[in-house]
Amino acid sequence: MTSNSSLSNMRRLVEQLKLEASVERIKISQAAAELQQYCLQNASKDALLVGVPTGSNPFREPRSCKEIKRIFDLLQRKKTWT
Amino acid sequence: SCDFAPSGSFSPFRRLPLPAKRKYMRSPLSPEMATQEVPLNETLAHLKTESETLKLKLEEERAKLHDVELHQVAEKVEGLGQFVMKTRRTLKGHGNKVLCMDWCKDKRRIVSSSQDGKVIVWDAFTTNKEHAVTMPCTWVMACAYAPSGCAVACGGLDNKCSVYPLSLDKNENLAAKKKSVAMHTNYLSACSFTNSDMQILTSSGDGTCALWDVESGQLLQSFHGHAADVLCLDLAPSETGNTFVSGGCDKKANVWDMRSGQCIQSFETHESDINSVRYYPSGDAFASGSDDATCRLYDLRADREVAIYSKESIIFGVSSVDFSLSGRLLFGGYNDYTINVWDVLKGTRVSILFGHENRVSTLRVSPDGTAFCTGSWDHTLRVWILMC
Numbered sequence: 001m002t003s004n005s006s007l008s009n010m011r012r013l014v015e016q017l018k019l020e021a022s023v024e025r026i027k028i029s030q031a032a033a034e035l036q037q038y039c040l041q042n043a044s045k046d047a048l049l050v051g052v053p054t055g056s057n058p059f060r061e062p063r064s065c066k067e068i069k070r071i072f073d074l075l076q077r078k079k080t081w082t
Numbered sequence: 083s084c085d086f087a088p089s090g091s092f093s094p095f096r097r098l099p100l101p102a103k104r105k106y107m108r109s110p111l112s113p114e115m116a117t118q119e120v121p122l123n124e125t126l127a128h129l130k131t132e133s134e135t136l137k138l139k140l141e142e143e144r145a146k147l148h149d150v151e152l153h154q155v156a157e158k159v160e161g162l163g164q165f166v167m168k169t170r171r172t173l174k175g176h177g178n179k180v181l182c183m184d185w186c187k188d189k190r191r192i193v194s195s196s197q198d199g200k201v202i203v204w205d206a207f208t209t210n211k212e213h214a215v216t217m218p219c220t221w222v223m224a225c226a227y228a229p230s231g232c233a234v235a236c237g238g239l240d241n242k243c244s245v246y247p248l249s250l251d252k253n254e255n256l257a258a259k260k261k262s263v264a265m266h267t268n269y270l271s272a273c274s275f276t277n278s279d280m281q282i283l284t285s286s287g288d289g290t291c292a293l294w295d296v297e298s299g300q301l302l303q304s305f306h307g308h309a310a311d312v313l314c315l316d317l318a319p320s321e322t323g324n325t326f327v328s329g330g331c332d333k334k335a336n337v338w339d340m341r342s343g344q345c346i347q348s349f350e351t352h353e354s355d356i357n358s359v360r361y362y363p364s365g366d367a368f369a370s371g372s373d374d375a376t377c378r379l380y381d382l383r384a385d386r387e388v389a390i391y392s393k394e395s396i397i398f399g400v401s402s403v404d405f406s407l408s409g410r411l412l413f414g415g416y417n418d419y420t421i422n423v424w425d426v427l428k429g430t431r432v433s434i435l436f437g438h439e440n441r442v443s444t445l446r447v448s449p450d451g452t453a454f455c456t457g458s459w460d461h462t463l464r465v466w467i468l469m470c
Contacts, residue, residue: 042408051470
């Protein structure tokens, strides 16, 4: 019954469009101003935008540093035994 | 193979334009349909006219509020300088294309899934693999970390979303505790826990999204409205209420009320599949990335598209997008192996990042915004930070 399902689909579409048309909207100038305000207010906390103090970003330290430190410690210990 | 196709679907199961009958969606018959042909045709024609009129009215109402462009409002904002972002960790271990990843709330663990059926949990600081699970299917397109950090969810060609509790005992077989939660009639494209470990939201190639109770596996709500495969979803930041946005092969981005199942807003300005959607941190807008090689910003209160992020030189599709913490930067992972970084307010590109040796398929900024992670068809994941 193609025409039956088409009819019920169309009815649903019309209801959906009526719902979407009834949404309350604001002007872009206002919406844009608020998006911008949010950006500027939070900019100082954004580590990918302004960076964070050295030492407080755990990814900043390359993984290999830990390995070098470990080897260094081992060598130091070996030195004291000999 | 479609590795170098500028746009369009890569996956063999991604449906090409569906026949008009919307194959994967149910159309229940209404009882009042047992009438003659002629009155039915008149009613159908009448409804068609009404829907066309409503669509025009919707466009008119939206256009009335289009008094300025976002980048014009942002003219007085200081421009961003040079950005140098580098890879600080490379996670190697997947045997095939990485399709999806998610951060744990602890800002250091990552879950990733790949084409070969493997789901891996990593400690991104040390790059150690903490857990690994082999799914019974290939193309695990979706994975997500539970808010508690104690479980992960994943799924793909098995049409399901399964939850694996993460054991502290690394030797324990995770697959034994697996819990099947969601059941779709086509592939699982995305999944996300809601505010707790108790509920999961899914999207599928069957054209629907659904909300599930993890414990019982019960379907709590289903979301119908897309006319083709749904490829992505994102939950609104918890402060802004119970809504989520989805994007699909029908080029539409839909905003849904989670409680009622109703589609409350719909946006159709992309020219191809929408692969990724992500809310702006305030919850007042969302960004999308598409096979049409553009990212777009839609403001929910203005109810329209307010920015397009594109360049003539960018011709390959966007697979994934995410915002930096303040919403000023939009990161896009592209099928041409690069990451483009956009100034959200001014609409300009501030950086292009190279490193991956194949498509970037997934991208997420860490929970505290200190880094972002990308996954690629080159089998690796990379964690990037700003060098300054």
